[in-house]
Amino acid sequence: MSKINFRTDLAIEAHEYVATQTPQGVNGVNVQDQNHNDHFVKRVNISTPQASQQMGKQMGRYITLEMPEFRKKNTEFEERVSQTFAHELNSMLPKSPNQNVLIVGLGNWNVTPDALGPKVIDRLLITRHLKAMMPNRFNNNDYQTVSALAPGVLGLTGIETSEVIEGVVRQTQPDYIIAIDALAARDVSRLNTTIQIADTGIHPGSGVGNKRKGITKEDLGVDVIAIGVPTVVDAVTVTSDTIEMVTNTVAENSPNGQGQQFYQALNSLNGQQKEQLIAEVLNQNLGSLIVTPKEIDRLIEDISDVVAGGINAALHPIIDYQDATKHLY
Structure with a gap:
């Protein structure tokens, strides 16, 4: 099987690529889909070392929440x-009550x-100090013991x-850690419209070729639940997809077969060869280029509300879902 030759932190994208290369399926990978009408859940379980190697992802569970309409501002949709x-x-969290949870917000607050x-850390209900100062109010199973950290880069x-x-x-x-980070995607349509939850921990910067030491159970000694949202895509990927669309359109619409020679020349290259050629051209002029949508400021604010609201509701049973998306103090 060809090695995955694009940058992505999403297990669902890795599976989609592997599936195109192996129509009979991959042993050790189970995928389940669930439709919520206007958003979707896809669960990928990688259970064998062979499947892990083929997909380039650690063995474990990956849950992907896809919400194609998220870029259209809609408060009711965001609450759903x-x-x-x-x-x-x-479904990923330990079921024992009154756990001590450390939430880590990875990333650079100066780079949108x-x-x-x-930004998610700013929106969370932090209770570790409140339980110490006001035990009568907070020392019960309605609130987990939550502390948070934004360590910078x-x-x-x-x-x-x-x-x-x-x-x-x-x-x-802590009994376990929740680590939140921005990710890199292969498909531009998934930027800021996808949330991935994984029980495999996280490797900061891996999606953009800047690998740091992992934040995993093996490294820290406690379980790590990773939450990520793709906010960037490699410019090589965008350029490659655009060229392919253009050449296909030329081939389909050129009169008397004009453009076919150009199409055939490009089509003779496989995906890896095309992306290598594009990377050489772009890197010569611009260096390694990562791109993000122009409305990223608003999108980051909105997706931070959704992620923080979901974490608040998951950790503190007393909190209503609608209240969970609001700033609590």
């Missing part, structure tokens, strides 16, 4: 999505496409993110 997200997140983690702090988290884990002894 947040409720679905809370339900799916709950990378600011998802810190190496370029801002001079400290590896994993080192900051390791220190906090030693001091606070």
Whole structure:
């Protein structure tokens, strides 16, 4: 099988690619779809080392929430999505009551496409200090013990993110960690319209070719639930898709077969060869280029509300879903 030759953090995209290369399916991968009318849930379970290698993803469970209409501002739709997200997140979380949870918002708050983690942290109901100061009100199963951290990035702090988290884990002894990060996608239609939940932890920067030390159970000693939203895509991918659409249109609409030679020349290259050619041209002039939608400011604010609302509702049973998307204090 051909190696996946594009950048993506999404297990569902890796599976879609592998499925096109292996029509008979991949042993050790189970996929389930659920339709919620205006949004969708896709669950991918990778259960064998062979499947993990083929897909380039760690063994484990991946839940993808797809909401194609999210870019159209609709508060009621966002509340429905947040409720679905809370339900799916709950399926990943330990079932014991009154857990000590550390939530980590990864990313650079000065760079909008990378600011998802810190913005979600700003919207969460943090209770660890409240339980200590007001035990009569908060010391019950209606509220989990939640602490949060936005550690920044190496370029801002001079400290590896994993080192900051390791220190906090030693001091606070959480039962598990929820790590939130911006991701990279292969398909531009998935930018800011997709949420992925995984029980495999997270590797900051892996989707854009900037791998850092992982935030995983193997690294930290506690379970790590990863939540990610794709906010960027490789420019090579966008250019490759555009050229393919143009050449197909030329071939279909050229009179008397004109354009066929040009089409056939490009079509003789496989996907990896096309993307390598485009990368050489772009990198020569622009370097490695990552792109994001022009309305990213609004989209990050909206998706942060949805993610934070879902986390609040999942961790604190007393909170109503509608209230979970509001700033609580």
